[in-house]
Amino acid sequence: MMNLSGLFKATRPLLEALRDLTPIILVILFFQVFVLKQAIPNMEEMLIGMLFVLFGLALFVRGLEIGLFPMGEGMAHAFAKKGNIFWLLLFAFLLGFATTVAEPALIAVAGKAAEVAAQGGIIETTEQAMADYAFGLRMTVALSVGTAIVLGVLRILLGWPLHFCIIGGYFLVVMMTWFAPQEIIGIAYDSGGVTTSTITVPLVTALGVGLASSIRGRNPMLDGFGLIAFASLVPMIFVMLYGMLML
Amino acid sequence: MSMLDLFIDTFVSTMRDVLPITAVLVGFQLLVLRQKIANVWRVIRGFVYVLVGLAFFLMGLQEAIFPLGELMASQLTNPEFIYSELYAQGITTIQTVRWDDYLWVYAFAFSIGLATTLAEPSLIAVGMKAEQVSGGAVSALGLRLAVSLGVAIGVSIGCYRIVTGTDLWLYIIVAYIIVIAQTFRAPSMIIPLAYDSGGVTTSTVTVPLLAALGLGLAATIPGRSPLIDGFGLIAFASVFPIMSVMAYAQIVRWLEKHGK
Numbered sequence: 001m002m003n004l005s006g007l008f009k010a011t012r013p014l015l016e017a018l019r020d021l022t023p024i025i026l027v028i029l030f031f032q033v034f035v036l037k038q039a040i041p042n043m044e045e046m047l048i049g050m051l052f053v054l055f056g057l058a059l060f061v062r063g064l065e066i067g068l069f070p071m072g073e074g075m076a077h078a079f080a081k082k083g084n085i086f087w088l089l090l091f092a093f094l095l096g097f098a099t100t101v102a103e104p105a106l107i108a109v110a111g112k113a114a115e116v117a118a119q120g121g122i123i124e125t126t127e128q129a130m131a132d133y134a135f136g137l138r139m140t141v142a143l144s145v146g147t148a149i150v151l152g153v154l155r156i157l158l159g160w161p162l163h164f165c166i167i168g169g170y171f172l173v174v175m176m177t178w179f180a181p182q183e184i185i186g187i188a189y190d191s192g193g194v195t196t197s198t199i200t201v202p203l204v205t206a207l208g209v210g211l212a213s214s215i216r217g218r219n220p221m222l223d224g225f226g227l228i229a230f231a232s233l234v235p236m237i238f239v240m241l242y243g244m245l246m247l
Numbered sequence: 248m249s250m251l252d253l254f255i256d257t258f259v260s261t262m263r264d265v266l267p268i269t270a271v272l273v274g275f276q277l278l279v280l281r282q283k284i285a286n287v288w289r290v291i292r293g294f295v296y297v298l299v300g301l302a303f304f305l306m307g308l309q310e311a312i313f314p315l316g317e318l319m320a321s322q323l324t325n326p327e328f329i330y331s332e333l334y335a336q337g338i339t340t341i342q343t344v345r346w347d348d349y350l351w352v353y354a355f356a357f358s359i360g361l362a363t364t365l366a367e368p369s370l371i372a373v374g375m376k377a378e379q380v381s382g383g384a385v386s387a388l389g390l391r392l393a394v395s396l397g398v399a400i401g402v403s404i405g406c407y408r409i410v411t412g413t414d415l416w417l418y419i420i421v422a423y424i425i426v427i428a429q430t431f432r433a434p435s436m437i438i439p440l441a442y443d444s445g446g447v448t449t450s451t452v453t454v455p456l457l458a459a460l461g462l463g464l465a466a467t468i469p470g471r472s473p474l475i476d477g478f479g480l481i482a483f484a485s486v487f488p489i490m491s492v493m494a495y496a497q498i499v500r501w502l503e504k505h506g507k
Contacts, residue, residue, distance in 0.1 A: 023362035028315060031355055036322055049311025056303030057368065059296045064372055067293015071272065078280045087279050098267035104260060162439050163430045170423055189482055196446045198301060199265055201369035205376050220380045225439035232446035232485065
């Protein structure tokens with residue numbers, strides 16, 4: 001029997017997705033109609049597109065609840081029970097590396113960076129040199145995210161206060177900005193943002209929270225969060241280092 | 248048929264993005280942990296949901312939101328719109344750029360920053376976890392509103408900076424000083440969450456629209472470089488949420504103290 005509460009349960013993610021998307025629709029409508037005073041082009045395509053966004057968001061959230069979150073936390077508990085730090089750190093590294101290396105946004109940024117570097121005369125303007133530079137940059141960022149997750153997990157294990165790590169890290173970033181070549185700085189600051197993709201964030205968050213809640217003396221709220229902060233900080237340092245070493 | 252092609256395209260690129268992660272997860276599960284996963288089929292179904300959901304989400308964005316949003320960003324920053332009154336009088340050379348010529352741009356930056364951040368899937372994920380872990384002390388929607396407000400304020404100030412051409416470093420360093428000061432005063436429970444919020448905002452929905460806005464501004468105002476000023480906006484969108492999330496916790500605590 002499909003009762004009312006079952007129906008409500010099934011439509012709830014859709015309703016929430018609708019609530020989350022309404023502001024975008026309102027903003028676009030308002031500026032288009034009242035400020036720019038223009039009609040909405042391709043109304044039909046836009047409506048179909050919005051339906052896709054709505055359905056996709058609802059499905060994604062449901063998938064988080066039943067798939068990504070339980071998996072991430074389950075593995076964190078299993079690692080804590082196993083008690084082997086080497087495997088845990090290797091897992092943390094590979095998780096960071098693997099989620100980043102194939103990230104489309106990163107591939108795009110690395111390609112653009114190679115063009116900038118070639119125009120600036122830092123590397124030769126051959127296809128090969130540019131491809132090498134872009135590949136090197138991509139690997140640097142992927143390595144840096146792997147390292148970031150390892151550092152973040154170590155922090156959870158050892159109970160270091162997060163703010164010292166992050167504030168210290170930003171001091172390092174500011175200092176390195178003085179020494180790093182001009183051309184790399186923009187890319188470096190950008191790379192902090194592109195590494196945290198939509199699938200990495202839930203997995204890494206679940207890992208952190210899962211670890212912090214299964215280790216005695218750790219508080220999931222104080223120690224479980226913070227991995228994302230590492231993942232957006234460390235790439236900046238690594239990319240500036242890459243820029244300094246490549247010159 | 249082009250709709251189907253687009254979906255397959257988006258789906259394949261999402262797959263390629265997810266494949267290495269799946270390999271790591273499955274590899275460790277089978278070779279190292281060697282432990283049965285509870286509700287394994289449910290988890291697999293969840294992964295499929297995430298994949299298909301993301302593909303639909305991204306495809307819909309590309310169909311509906313990005314083209315119009317980017318077009319609007321370029322129209323709003325176009326001198327023909329900004330100086331429409333002068334253009335109507337036949338004056339087409341603008342002598343000095345005044346910051347208050349761009350009020351609609353700031354308003355657009357604020358509202359689009361707020362609206363896109365609210366729909367950011369990774370922020371939804373962090374919000375869900377934060378509410379669960381804090382036992383409801385941090386509400387998912389409250390956190391997301393705080394982050395969105397931070398992005399909105401940040402990118403409006405970022406646009407103001409591009410228009411006036413002031414130094415990016417000045418703003419970022421001042422912002423970090425405020426962040427450090429707040430870190431020592433805000434409730435300690437919120438700090439890791441606040442630091443994480445900086446990273447999750449610059450994701451799928453927000454970045455393309457902000458980049459279009461920053462590029463549009465930098466390209467139309469004399470003396471600005473698209474290369475430098477385009478990325479500056481993203482930096483604002485990652486620092487300001489840290490402040491707003493800590494401020495949110497500080498306000499909640501203050502209200503609890505003085506509410507009665």
